[in-house]
Amino acid sequence: MTAVVLQTVGLVRRIEGVVSHTLVNGIDLSVHKGEFLAITGPSGSGKSSLLYLLGLLDAPTEGEVNICGRSTSNISESERAQLRLTKCGFVFQFHFLLPEFTALENVLLPMRELGRLGAGEMRTKALALLSSLGLAEQAHKRPHQLSGGQRQRVALARALANDPEIIVADEPTGNLDTASTEQVFSLLREIADNGRTVVVVTHDPMLAARADRRIHIVDGKIAEAIVLSDQKPIATAVPAERIIST
Amino acid sequence: MLASLMQGSQIDFIQQLVDTMPHITVTDERKVANVQPAEQQYAAVQLSNSAITEQRRGIKLPYVVMSSIEAWLPGSVTPSVKTTAMINHRGGRFAVTLTGIDPRLEVQVSKLGSQMRKGQVSDLSKASNGVILGEALAQKIGVETGSSILLAGGDAIQITATVVGIFRSGIRQIDESQIYSGINVAQVFVGQTGLVNQLRLRLHDPLIAHEIAAQIEAQTGYKTVSWQEANSDLLSAFAVRSFIMLTVMGAMLLVSSFATYNIISTITYEKRQDIAIMKSLGMKEHRVRTIFIIEAAILGAVGIIFGWGLGFALCNAMSQITIFNPLRGNTVPLQMYYSVMQYIISGLVSIGCCAVAAYFPARKATRVHPVEIIRGAS
Numbered sequence: 001m002t003a004v005v006l007q008t009v010g011l012v013r014r015i016e017g018v019v020s021h022t023l024v025n026g027i028d029l030s031v032h033k034g035e036f037l038a039i040t041g042p043s044g045s046g047k048s049s050l051l052y053l054l055g056l057l058d059a060p061t062e063g064e065v066n067i068c069g070r071s072t073s074n075i076s077e078s079e080r081a082q083l084r085l086t087k088c089g090f091v092f093q094f095h096f097l098l099p100e101f102t103a104l105e106n107v108l109l110p111m112r113e114l115g116r117l118g119a120g121e122m123r124t125k126a127l128a129l130l131s132s133l134g135l136a137e138q139a140h141k142r143p144h145q146l147s148g149g150q151r152q153r154v155a156l157a158r159a160l161a162n163d164p165e166i167i168v169a170d171e172p173t174g175n176l177d178t179a180s181t182e183q184v185f186s187l188l189r190e191i192a193d194n195g196r197t198v199v200v201v202t203h204d205p206m207l208a209a210r211a212d213r214r215i216h217i218v219d220g221k222i223a224e225a226i227v228l229s230d231q232k233p234i235a236t237a238v239p240a241e242r243i244i245s246t
Numbered sequence: 247m248l249a250s251l252m253q254g255s256q257i258d259f260i261q262q263l264v265d266t267m268p269h270i271t272v273t274d275e276r277k278v279a280n281v282q283p284a285e286q287q288y289a290a291v292q293l294s295n296s297a298i299t300e301q302r303r304g305i306k307l308p309y310v311v312m313s314s315i316e317a318w319l320p321g322s323v324t325p326s327v328k329t330t331a332m333i334n335h336r337g338g339r340f341a342v343t344l345t346g347i348d349p350r351l352e353v354q355v356s357k358l359g360s361q362m363r364k365g366q367v368s369d370l371s372k373a374s375n376g377v378i379l380g381e382a383l384a385q386k387i388g389v390e391t392g393s394s395i396l397l398a399g400g401d402a403i404q405i406t407a408t409v410v411g412i413f414r415s416g417i418r419q420i421d422e423s424q425i426y427s428g429i430n431v432a433q434v435f436v437g438q439t440g441l442v443n444q445l446r447l448r449l450h451d452p453l454i455a456h457e458i459a460a461q462i463e464a465q466t467g468y469k470t471v472s473w474q475e476a477n478s479d480l481l482s483a484f485a486v487r488s489f490i491m492l493t494v495m496g497a498m499l500l501v502s503s504f505a506t507y508n509i510i511s512t513i514t515y516e517k518r519q520d521i522a523i524m525k526s527l528g529m530k531e532h533r534v535r536t537i538f539i540i541e542a543a544i545l546g547a548v549g550i551i552f553g554w555g556l557g558f559a560l561c562n563a564m565s566q567i568t569i570f571n572p573l574r575g576n577t578v579p580l581q582m583y584y585s586v587m588q589y590i591i592s593g594l595v596s597i598g599c600c601a602v603a604a605y606f607p608a609r610k611a612t613r614v615h616p617v618e619i620i621r622g623a624s
Contacts, residue, residue, distance in 0.1 A: 057526055058617045078530045085528025092620060096523045110527045158527070170620075 003069075005165050005197045006031040006054060010063035013049050013220075023049035025220035026063070031199060033165070036192035038211035039201045046220035047201045048170055054199055055088045055168035056080050068165055085114055089159025091169040095151035097143040103130060103154045104139040110161045129157040133187060149180025156187060167191055169200045173207065185210065257583050267473055268355055268446035269321070269455040272462060273328070274305045275469045308442035311466055319458070321449035324351035325442040327432035331425075334396040334404075335387045342383065342425050344397065345444070346432020355448040358413060358426065364391045365411025370428045376410035377431075380421030384412050399435050407431070499599050506603035510542050514611030521612055522619035534612045535605070542604030543597055550593045557589075 006029075013024040023046040031037050031054075041047040052058040053065060056072060059080070064073040067087050072080065084090075097106045107126040111117060117125065130139050133153045143151055152172055159167055169188065173181040185207050192198040192212070200211065208214045209228060216224040284291045305311055308325050316323055327346035332339050349370045353359040359367050363381055370376045377397070379389065389395060393409045407427065415421055433441050447462075449455055455472035463470045474481060514521070524534050561582050568577040 052617050052620075055526075057620070058615070078532075081525065081528050081530045083528075084526070088528075090526055096519070096526075096620075098520055098523065109524070109529075113527070113529050113533065162528075 003033050004030045004066075005033045005035075005068055006199070007066040008054070008063060009066075011050070011053055011060050011065065012062035013046075013053055013058065014061040022046075022220055024053060024060070027217075027220070027222055029215070029222070031166075031197055033197055034192060034195045035213065036189060036198045036211045037200070038208040038214045039199065039217060040203070040205070040208045040214060041217035041223075045217045047217045049220075050217060051168055051170050051199065051201050055090060055166070056084050057090075085110060086162055087165050089161070089164040089167045091152065091155050091159050091167065091172045093171040093174040095143065095148075095155045097151060097154055097158070099143055102140050102142055103135060103146065103150075103157075106143070106154060107157045107161050110158060114162050116162075126157070126161065129160055130154070133157050147180070148176050149183055152176060152180065152184050153187065156184065160191070164196070166197045166199065169198070171201055171203065173202070173204065181207070257581070264452045264473055267476065269449045269452050269473050270447040270459045270462065271471045271476070272305070272311075272315075272445040272447070272466065272468050273471070274303060274443045303436075303438060304441040304443045305445065305466075305468060308445065311468075312445060314465070315445070315447070315462060319447065319449075320451065320454075321447055321458075322351070322354040323445055323447045324348055324355040325429065326352075326444045326446055327429055327436060327441055328444045329399065329432060329436050331435065332398040333383075333387060333425075334398055335389065338387060339398075340383070340387060340423075342423050344377075344425055344427060344432055344435065346427050346429040346435075348429050352426075355446050357415075361413040361415050363412045363414050367411070367426075369410040370426065373408050373410050375405055375407040375431055376428065377407040378411040378413055378426040379409055380424055381412050381414040382418055382421035383423065383425070384409070386422065397435065399437075401437050403435055403437060405431070405435055499595065502596070503599045503603040506542060506546070506600050507607055509545065510538060510604040511607040511611075513541065514538055514607050518611065518614060518619055521614060522616040525612070525614075526616040526620065531612045535608045538608035538611070539601050539604050542600045542608075546597045546600030549600075550596050553596070554589055554593070557592075 008027055008029045011024055011027040011029075012022065015021045015023060025046070027050060039047045039050060049058070053060050056065065056067070060073075064071055066072065067083060070083075072083065075083075097103070098109070101109070104123075104126055107129060108122055111122040111126065127136070127139060130136060133156060135150060135153055135157065138146055138150055138154070143154070146154065156167075156172075159169075167188070172188070173184050176184065181204075188198050188200060189210060200207075202208055212228060214226045214228060215222050216226075282291075282293050282296060285293060304327075312323055312325060325348060329344050329346075331342055331344040333342055347358075347367075347370070349367045352367055358378075362378075365378065367378070370378065377395070384390070387395070389409050391409050391411060394406055395409060396404060397407050398404050413421075413426075415424075427435075429442075430439075433439050445468075447458070449458060452473065456474050459470040459472035459475070462468075521534055525531070561584065565579050565582045567580050569580060570577050
């Protein structure tokens with residue numbers, strides 16, 4: 001049985017204000033190593049908010065997120081940033097590449113921040129990453145010179161730069177045409193098959209169907225969890241995987 | 247530029263001031279009352295109003311004192327006799343300070359030689375009872391070179407003197423009340439031959455006058471006054487002026503700091519999305535902040551280079567402006583003082599202000615939570 005990489009216990013995210021608003025309302029979830037998890041749900045259901053919590057971009061109001069067996073409650077903002085840097089890779093709906101930097105420099109950015117490799121090694125690795133995603137020729141172009149699909153692949157390369165355990169993608173194909181969508185999704189699938197955990201938020205039921213497991217979120221709660229791939233025994237073993245009727 | 251102008255005029259003025267007067271004056275006055283033997287013996291004794299035995303005026307053995315000072319003095323020294331006199335001329339009486347000088351040594355000690363408008367210092371030794379008057383005084387009493395004036399002293403001594411020269415120091419007080427004569431004339435006027443009651447010194451480096459004065463006072467026991475001490479009011483006025491200048495410059499820096507603050511605020515606001523991206527990738531807050539502070543420092547550095555160029559050009563332009571200089575009695579260009587230090591200091595201070603002014607908006611911007619911006623953008 002593969003290890004649990006990402007686990008949440010009673011996760012709640014509430015925005016306090018004049019009118020309090022609960023984005024995520026008590027989610028228990030375990031994601032295993034090498035699993036491809038799709039999160040679906042209508043707009044405003046809190047699926048993106050859940051993703052930000054999973055990717056440590058946001059801190060939960062209640063409950064906790066454990067990454068690689070490590071509790072992340074009560075850690076400082078800079079420790080949180082360090083965990084993001086080493087354990088999580090992000091892909092957003094908008095590529096969010098820095099416009100002044102070339103594709104290569106964008107990929108180098110998280111590596112430089114981590115500072116684990118020498119300048120030459122970082123470059124070699126970034127170029128290898130880009131060419132593995134079919135972007136060898138685009139390495140020295142700036143984001144505005146790239147197509148949407150290419151940009152998203154650069155963003156993917158950047159997410160992979162520090163060999164994270166988890167790739168978190170928020171509608172990575174939301175703005176792409178069918179061909180590019182197919183390309184990006186196959187890459188994500190491949191990444192998961194290579195042993196990394198991938199968590200994707202998507203609207204597209206066809207794409208969600210290609211994941212190992214799909215959870216459907218309504219009003220911040222898991223409304224439905226469907227195990228799609230029985231190749232991985234982990235799916236049924238997840239205790240948090242229970243169906244909550246809304 | 248401002249500093250250059252202010253320092254320029256100040257240095258010019260002090261130069262004139264220093265040139266006009268001897269750097270150190272040694273007089274036969276004592277700064278404290280003589281210590282009585284009883285006071286030396288018993289701590290409780292305090293004497294006041296003790297009768298002063300008449301002492302022979304002047305510096306004892308002036309030439310011995312002079313040579314003992316000259317042995318180590320980095321400069322030159324001249325003996326003189328200073329006394330007060332009245333000029334009786336056309337029914338008017340004008341109180342003046344008469345200084346008897348040695349014309350040969352005087353030129354080494356003061357700029358009197360170069361301040362002469364008419365006649366020469368050496369003319370003092372040619373004419374009997376020759377005197378040199380300040381220009382303002384000569385105009386006031388209406389005399390020219392060659393005129394005779396009547397000098398009256400304290401001991402009912404009157405001598406008739408001939409004006410052999412007219413000088414202009416530029417300091418009105420001196421020009422109006424200072425007259426020079428030969429040292430022997432002054433000694434006769436005072437009624438004590440061989441009297442020297444004042445030694446005037448000129449140093450190679452006027453800035454050490456204060457220390458040298460203290461040293462001479464310790465050595466000879468006579469009262470010494472350095473030019474700094476004599477002009478302490480002027481020097482303190484300069485200190486106030488410098489302070490005002492610094493305040494003005496500080497205010498200007500404050501204004502430019504606000505400008506930097508504004509610029510960096512705008513830049514960070516424009517880059518909010520990039521900040522959010524970098525933070526979401528796991529960059530730490532202080533690292534992102536550093537980027538903006540470095541950016542501000544670069545902006546500052548570029549500004550400094552332009553500012554240096556502009557400042558230098560303005561200084562050059564200002565030095566073309568001429569104004570009337572009372573010290574020289576003619577119009578002269580504005581005195582500018584150029585110093586690399588000014589540029590370095592202004593540069594460092596500006597960079598510092600830039601970095602500080604950038605820190606706050608950068609801190610504010612980088613504190614932003616990435617989720618808020620990413621959510622807003624998607």
